[in-house]
Amino acid sequence: KQEVTQIPAALSVPEGENLVLNCSFTDSAIYNLQWFRQDPGKGLTSLLLIQSSQREQTSGRLNASLDKSSGRSTLYIAASQPGDSATYLCAVTGSNYKLTFGKGTLLTVNP
Amino acid sequence: SAVISQKPSRDICQRGTSLTIQCQVDSQVTMMFWYRQQPGQSLTLIATANQGSEATYESGFVIDKFPISRPNLTFSTLTVSNMSPEDSSIYLCSDRSGSGEAFFGQGTRLTVV
Numbered sequence: 324k325q326e327v328t329q330i331p332a333a334l335s336v337p338e339g340e341n342l343v344l345n346c347s348f349t350d351s352a353i354y355n356l357q358w359f360r361q362d363p364g365k366g367l368t369s370l371l372l373i374q375s376s377q378r379e380q381t382s383g384r385l386n387a388s389l390d391k392s393s394g395r396s397t398l399y400i401a402a403s404q405p406g407d408s409a410t411y412l413c414a415v416t417g418s419n420y421k422l423t424f425g426k427g428t429l430l431t432v433n434p
Numbered sequence: 435s436a437v438i439s440q441k442p443s444r445d446i447c448q449r450g451t452s453l454t455i456q457c458q459v460d461s462q463v464t465m466m467f468w469y470r471q472q473p474g475q476s477l478t479l480i481a482t483a484n485q486g487s488e489a490t491y492e493s494g495f496v497i498d499k500f501p502i503s504r505p506n507l508t509f510s511t512l513t514v515s516n517m518s519p520e521d522s523s524i525y526l527c528s529d530r531s532g533s534g535e536a537f538f539g540q541g542t543r544l545t546v547v
Contacts, residue, residue, distance in 0.1 A: 355534050366440065366526055366541035367477075372533065412476065416534055422467075424476040 325350045325417050329425035336403055337433050344398040344428045346413030351391050354416040358387050358398050361410045361427070370411075371398070403432045436461055436529055440539025447517055447546050454513045455542045457527035462507035468500070471524040471541075480525075483510045517546045 326349045336342055355374045359367040371380045371387040379388040386399040410427040437460040447453050469477040480500055481489040489502040503511045514521055527539045
């Protein structure tokens with residue numbers, strides 16, 4: 324059974340800092356890995372999708388990497404802003420085409 | 435990317451009643467997915483809804499409690515039946531693009547009192 328772990332559970336940083344969020348998964352037989360952002364009480368916004376054959380994806384200040392063989396992904400956020408404050412979720416699509424989510428990292432960027 | 439409109443965005447309901455949540459997608463999609471997010475937890479898949487067939491439920495979820503309709507390729511509903519305070523959660527619908535990217539509705543924040 325696939326398990327996804329996200330570290331740290333919470334992170335508080337000053338504005339302007341670069342930061343890294345970590346995601347690990349136990350079964351490397353995945354189709355893709357996706358990073359999401361969730362604001363309190365809201366739905367999920369897709370940030371980046373990495374296919375299993377890819378190593379990284381970039382969108383603006385965000386960069387996500389994937390090391391499928393070791394079961395790890397990182398989300399790098401450059402020059403963080405207070406508007407980046409949210410919960411960041413990592414999810415993998417397994418061989419059954421279902422998404423398995425981590426519990427998320429709660430990010431607070433302080434002005 | 436697909437745009438999914440979900441409603442209601444939130445509701446407060448009496449125990450023993452039922453609530454139907456609607457999701458409308460701006461394009462035709464084969465499968466739609468319904469998730470539950472309990473307070474402080476991550477998302478758990480309730481069921482997969484295919485047009486023209488019965489929904490497929492995950493372990494721990496049953497049709498009597500969470501009936502799902504999928505009348506066409508752009509619309510689905512999830513009903514939370516005979517609610518109890520333990521059903522207080524955020525409920526989300528989702529679809530997948532051809533590349534496998536998942537998109538979500540805005541979520542329905544349900545509180546059962």
